[in-house]
Amino acid sequence: YRDSLQDAWGYCLVDPDKAREKMLITLGHMMTDGRCPRRFSRFGLKNDMDDFSDSPTWAPEAINTYIRETGDFDILNRELPFLESEETSSVEDHIFRSLDYMYHSRGKNGLIRMRKGDWLDGLSGINQYGEDATSAWVTVAAFNAQNIMAGLYERLGMKDKAELMRVRSAEYKEIFNRVAWDGHWFTYAFFEDGEPIGSSKNLEGKIYLNVQTWAIFTGIVDDKDRIESIRKSIYRYLQTPFGPLLNYPPYVLYGERCGRLYRQFPGTFANSAVYNHGAAFKVFADVKEGDFEEALDTISRALPNHPDNSDMCRTSEPYAVGNVYYGPNHRRFGMNLFSWFTATPAWLLHDAFEQILGVYSDYDGLTLTPHTVSEWTEYSVRKLYRGTVYNITFKRDSAEKGIWLDGVKQSGSTVISDKPECNVIVKF
Numbered sequence: 001y002r003d004s005l006q007d008a009w010g011y012c013l014v015d016p017d018k019a020r021e022k023m024l025i026t027l028g029h030m031m032t033d034g035r036c037p038r039r040f041s042r043f044g045l046k047n048d049m050d051d052f053s054d055s056p057t058w059a060p061e062a063i064n065t066y067i068r069e070t071g072d073f074d075i076l077n078r079e080l081p082f083l084e085s086e087e088t089s090s091v092e093d094h095i096f097r098s099l100d101y102m103y104h105s106r107g108k109n110g111l112i113r114m115r116k117g118d119w120l121d122g123l124s125g126i127n128q129y130g131e132d133a134t135s136a137w138v139t140v141a142a143f144n145a146q147n148i149m150a151g152l153y154e155r156l157g158m159k160d161k162a163e164l165m166r167v168r169s170a171e172y173k174e175i176f177n178r179v180a181w182d183g184h185w186f187t188y189a190f191f192e193d194g195e196p197i198g199s200s201k202n203l204e205g206k207i208y209l210n211v212q213t214w215a216i217f218t219g220i221v222d223d224k225d226r227i228e229s230i231r232k233s234i235y236r237y238l239q240t241p242f243g244p245l246l247n248y249p250p251y252v253l254y255g256e257r258c259g260r261l262y263r264q265f266p267g268t269f270a271n272s273a274v275y276n277h278g279a280a281f282k283v284f285a286d287v288k289e290g291d292f293e294e295a296l297d298t299i300s301r302a303l304p305n306h307p308d309n310s311d312m313c314r315t316s317e318p319y320a321v322g323n324v325y326y327g328p329n330h331r332r333f334g335m336n337l338f339s340w341f342t343a344t345p346a347w348l349l350h351d352a353f354e355q356i357l358g359v360y361s362d363y364d365g366l367t368l369t370p371h372t373v374s375e376w377t378e379y380s381v382r383k384l385y386r387g388t389v390y391n392i393t394f395k396r397d398s399a400e401k402g403i404w405l406d407g408v409k410q411s412g413s414t415v416i417s418d419k420p421e422c423n424v425i426v427k428f
Contacts, residue, residue, distance in 0.1 A: 001026060001036050002119075003343050005058035010346025012065045013353060020075065023062050027094045028080040030056075032087055034101030038116070040083070047083065053105070054118040056098030057141040060148040063091065068361045071386060073156065095149060096161070102142050103168055107134040107192070110175035112142055114189060119210065120246075122261025122270030123189065123197065129257060130192025136180035137188055137211040143172040144218040155363065173220050181226070185233045186211045188247075191257065198247065203254045207237050208247045209278045217284035227289065234282075241308040242325040242334055243279040243301040248272050250329045267330025274325035276302045280347030287355040292371045299351050302344065309334065321345055359383055359392065365416030368403060368426050370394050389421040397427040 008022035029040040029047070036055035039048035067073055076092040089097075105113050111134035117124030118138040127133045146165040153162035180186045188198030188208035198208035212230045215221040221230075238244040250272035255262035261270040269275075279302045286295035300306050304318050309325075313334040316322050321344050322336030354360045358370035359381050366385055376396065383390045403410045404425040405417060415424055 001029065001038065001040060001055045002052070002058050005062045006343040006346045009058070009062040009065055010343075010349045012062070012069050013349050016066055016069045019062070020066055020070075020072075023059070023066065024075075024078065024080060024091070027059060027091060029083045030094050030098060032082045032085050032097070034097035034099070036098060037083065050116040050124075052117045052124070053102065053112055053115045053135060053138045054141055056095070056102060057138065057145045059095050059098065060145040060152075063095065064148050064152060065361075067152070068363055069385070071363070076152070076156070099142065099146055099149065099165075102138075107132040107190070109134055109179050109190060109194075110171075111136055111139045111179060111190070114138070117259075118189075120188075120208075120261075120270060122264065123259045125259045126189065126191060126197070126257065132192035133190065135189045136176060136186055137208075137214060139172050139176050139180075140211065140214045140218055140220050143169050143176070143220050144214070146172075147218070176215075176220055177223075180211070184229045186215055186221075186230070195257075197258060204249055204251045205247050205255055205258065205272075206249065207233060209234065209238055209244050209275075210246070210281055213278070213282045213285040217281075217288040219288075231289065240274060240325075240328060241301070242306075242336075243274045243276065243298065244282055245272050245327050246270055246275040246278050250327070265330060267327035267333065269324055272329055273327040276321055276323060276325070276344040277342060277347065280344050280351055283347075283351040283355055287371050290371075292356070293373050295351075295356055295371065296373050299348060299356065302348065304336065309336075315339075321348065353381070357381055358394075361385055362414060365414040366390060366392075366424075367414045368392065368394075368424070369413055370426065370428050388417050388419060390415075390417070390424055391421065392424040392426060394426045394428065400427050402427055 004022055004026040008019040011019040030036050035051055037047045038050040038052050041047055076090060078091045079088045080091060080094055081088050102112055107113050114127055114133045114135040118135045146169045150162045150165035182199045185207050187196045188211045190196055198205060200206055212234055216227055221227060234244060237248045250266035251258060251262045252266055264271040267273055279298055283295045283298050286298055302321060304314055314336055316336055316339030320339035323338035323342035326332050326335045356371050358368055360367045378395045381392045383392060403413060403415060405415045406422050
């Protein structure tokens with residue numbers, strides 16, 4: 001379910017109509033109460049109804065990106081079915097129900113319950129030690145999803161729902177910063193009895209990457225000292241020549257309650273390996289903090305052709321991004337696996353075109369804000385946006401700044417044209 005939404009989100013930059021089809025199919029398999037299946041089948045096979053808490057959080061970004069690319073706000077009114085029900089309702093209502101379910105599914109510490117699991121599959125099942133097991137990361141993901149929907153609601157004039165999303169996000173923000181802060185970074189999750197996962201109190205798995213990067217790029221943390229501490233901790237504990245580790249140190253003796261990742265060899269998969277999906281999240285955080293050199297370095301190390309990546313360790317095609325590089329605690333450090341089994345490429349597409357190259361489809365045009373390293377002096381992007389081909393040339397210019405559309409200087413950073421093809425010059 002979640003992978004379908006992320007794949008569609010990435011495909012919005014390639015073929016929005018195909019992405020729309022995928023999103024509608026996926027959202028049409030939601031339960032009426034807002035829960036989503038782990039996996040669903042369109043061909044009569046049994047659905048996997050394991051209740052993973054993160055499943056709904058990916059829909060707002062996917063739908064919002066489709067709308068930004070196409071201007072098709074009417075998709076929010078499209079009637080869709082529910083799984084195992086005769087009821088139908090709009091796309092907007094499907095998304096609202098799912099976020100509302102999450103809001104009302106929280107533990108005694110105020111964070112959202114992990115339930116069967118979240119993005120980190122290896123931690124699935126910690127609720128067997130108490131249903132009040134909670135995920136700090138999924139609370140951040142819900143904060144982000146609600147803020148996206150608040151922006152859409154405001155655009156549509158749905159002020160009451162926009163305000164509800166903002167109020168709930170503010171509540172998440174206060175609780176997250178109070179409950180999950182560990183002194184130098186954020187804790188990832190908590191068992192029902194309060195035992196943390198991803199805390200300095202743990203002997204193994206002291207720090208987890210994703211909750212740090214998401215905290216930064218979603219804006220749920222805005223304390224500059226905390227952000228600086230987080231970034232230093234990522235560099236100190238997680239950085240490798242192949243990208244950042246998912247967590248550290250690996251579980252060897254003390255993680256028996258932490259799901260299957262404890263049973264994975266140290267340095268593999270979720271047990272202190274370089275998970276490229278997590279690395280792709282980090283690019284958003286790097287750009288948010290204005291560290292464009294680090295953003296480019298992060299995305300480059302995920303790719304199989306980076307000079308530090310050894311051909312001797314690669315098990316995939318030299319043009320395909322792997323799901324994981326084995327970490328330094330494994331004797332095959334740097335080996336990459338599962339090149340065709342990862343949601344990483346969708347994030348890398350948005351990393352590259354929107355976050356680094358700075359070509360962002362907005363509701364009223366293309367917003368052009370390059371985030372490039374200092375040695376880049378010129379590059380070009382060809383973008384199809386709402387039936388118009390934009391030939392965009394970016395040039396570093398110390399004397400003159402601005403954007404020119406077909407020779408006419410524009411005000412602001414957004415351009416729009418109704419011609420079949422146009423030329424844009426961006427001097428930055």
